[in-house]
Amino acid sequence: DLRLFLGAIAEYANHTGDESLNRMFPARKRFLEGLYEHGFVRNARLMLGYQAEHTVKRVLGKSLTTSYIKLKAMPQTSIIYLDCGDFHIVEGSHNFKLWIYMGLPSEKMTDYSLSELTHNDLTVRFPNEFRKNLPNGKKLAIQHSPTSWQKNAIDFLTENGVELDLEKLFDSDKYRRYVNRYGLPVVKKNTQENNLLEVNLLKALDAYQPITAKELVKILDNEFSMFADRPTVNAKLYSMLSQKKVTRDDSFRWYLAD
Template identity: 40%
Template structure:
C-alpha cells in the first residue's frame, strides 16, 4: 500500500518557550565542551593555584608554570572564573611565561582558555594595567596561529584565526556589528555558528551586543515605526550595563544615538524609547536627570525638549478639538483651526524652546484613553476638570494658552518660577489668571505693560501679533502663524504689524 504524503508538510510554528529551551540546551552543550579534561587531578591543581594567588605566592606560581604544563590551563581557568584573582595575578610577563613552556605549542584547550580570558575581560584589561589588552591579545593571536587546522564545526580557534580583526582587536566588536547589520544577519546565529556560544557572556560579548544595538539605531529612520531594537534597548539590563566609554553607562550611548538627529520629527515609538531610557529631560529635580541627561551634551537635551514640546502641543490640541466635538461647542470648533495654526506656526518657526501641559481631570482621562500612558510631564489643573492649559516658552516671550473660555496670556521676557518649576505639579485657575500675571508685572521693568490677555473672539490673532511684533519687537512672522485667508485679511484690511526695535528683558 502506498501512502500519498503532502509535498510540504505543515509544521507548527515554534513557540517562544521552545526557542528559549533550545537556546538553553545549546549553551549547556557549549559549557560542557569547555569542561572537557577537567578531571579530579585538574581540579586539585586549580585549587592549588587559587591558594598560591590568594596568598600572594606568585613566584611559586611562576615556578609551577615552568614545571607543569597543565598548570597553564589551570591558571587560565582561575582567571576566567574569578575576576578578583585575575586582577591580582594576570599580567603580560605571566601570560608570556605561561605560553613559553607549552612545547612545542600550547594545547587546544590552553588556547581556548586564553581566548576565553581575553573575551571575558576585553576592554577592562587596560583598566587593571595599562597595555594589558595588547599583551593578552597578542599572546592569544600567537596561540591561535600555532594550532593545527581542525575540521570541527563551530570552532572558536578557527574563527579567531580566520578573522583576527573581529575578535582580537579593540575595534573588533564595532566591525562585527557593522558587518552583521549591513548583511542583515542575526547576532545570535553568528554566535552559534562561529563557536562564540559560551564565550559571549563577558565584556567582548557585551561590546558586540552594544555595538549591534547602536549600529541598528544609527541606520534606522527615526521618523518611522516598527523598529524592534527600540523595545530591546529600553530594558534596564541593557541601559544600565557599562559603556565602552569610561565613566558612562550604555544608556548614555543609546540616548546619544537616538537623539543625534538634526531633521524630522521622531515617531511616537522612537520618542517613547528615549523617555523609557532617560525619562523626561525637563524634570531636572528627578534622579533620572542626574543619572542620564546631566551627562549628555546640552544640544541633545534641548533637542529632546523640543521633541516633547511637539508632543505637548499635539496633546493640548487633541484635548481642545475633542471637547469641542464631543460637547458640540460650535464656537470652540470654529476657533480650533486658528489656534492650531498659531501654536504650530510658532513651533515650526523654531521659536518654541519648551512647553508644559496643565490638564484638568476629565481632559487628562480623555487624552489617556486615546493615547495610553502619557509620556510627557503634565501637571494637574484643580477645580477645572474640563480645561486644558499649555505653557509655551519661546525664549524672549512666553504664552499661557487654554481651552474653553480661558484666554491667551502673552508675556514679554522670561516666565516667573511658578510656571517653570517642574516640581510644582498642581495648579488652580487663579494661579494662572491672577498670581502669574501679578508676579510677572512685579519682576518685569514694564510692569503690567509686559503682558496682555487675548479673548478668542473675532480676529483675535491681530491683537496677539500687535503685542508680540509692534509693541515688543519679537521675531514672529505673521504668515507662519496665520492661515492664508487670515493673513490676507490682516494684510489688506488692517495692515501688517510693523516690528519695533526689540527691547530685551
C-alpha cells in the same frame, strides 16, 4: 506637549459637540503651530483638568508618557505654557484667555516638581508675581474674540520687538484677508540691540559673577558703553533664566548657568 494640548481640545470639542470651541479651534491651532514653526518655542508644559486628562488618556492610553500639571477645579480645561525666549505664552481652551508675557511669568513655570495649579494661580498670582519681579515688564491677556484676538496678539508682539512671518500664523486664505485689512506689521523695537544686551550680560557675568542686576547696569554702562535701565536688565535676565542660560540665588545675585 503642544501636540497633546491641541489634540485634547480637538477631541473634547468633537466629543461634546461644543460649536464655539470647534469654530475657534482651527485659528488657535494654526497660530500656536506657527510660533513653533518660527523656532520660538524652547520649552512647553501641558496642564489638564480631570475631564481633559481623561480625554487624552482615552485617546493615547499607555502611550501618554509626558509629565503634565493637573488643573484644580477646571475640569474641562486644557492649558499650554510655551517658553518662546523673549516672550512667554499661556494659552487655554474654553474661556481661558491668551496670556502673553515679555518675560518669565513665574519661576514656578520652570519648577518640574510642581504638580497642580488653580485658575487663581494662572490669572492672579502669576501676573502679580511677574509685576513684582519686572515692574516695567509688559503683559497682555487677550479674550478670544473671533474678530480681534489675532490682531491684538500680533500687535503686542510686534510692538515689543518680535518679528513675525504672518504666513506661518494663518491659513492661506485667512492670511490674505488679514493683510488686506491690516497690512503687514512693522517691528518697532531694535531686536539687534536686544540681542547685544544678552551678549554683553553674558560677558559681564563671566567676569563678575555673582552679581546683582543693579551692579550689572553699572558695568554695562562703564565697560560696554551700553545704557540699559534696571527693569530692562531684569527682564532680560529673567528671560535668560527661563532659557537656562543663567541662574539666580536667594539674594538676587546672578550667575552663568553650568
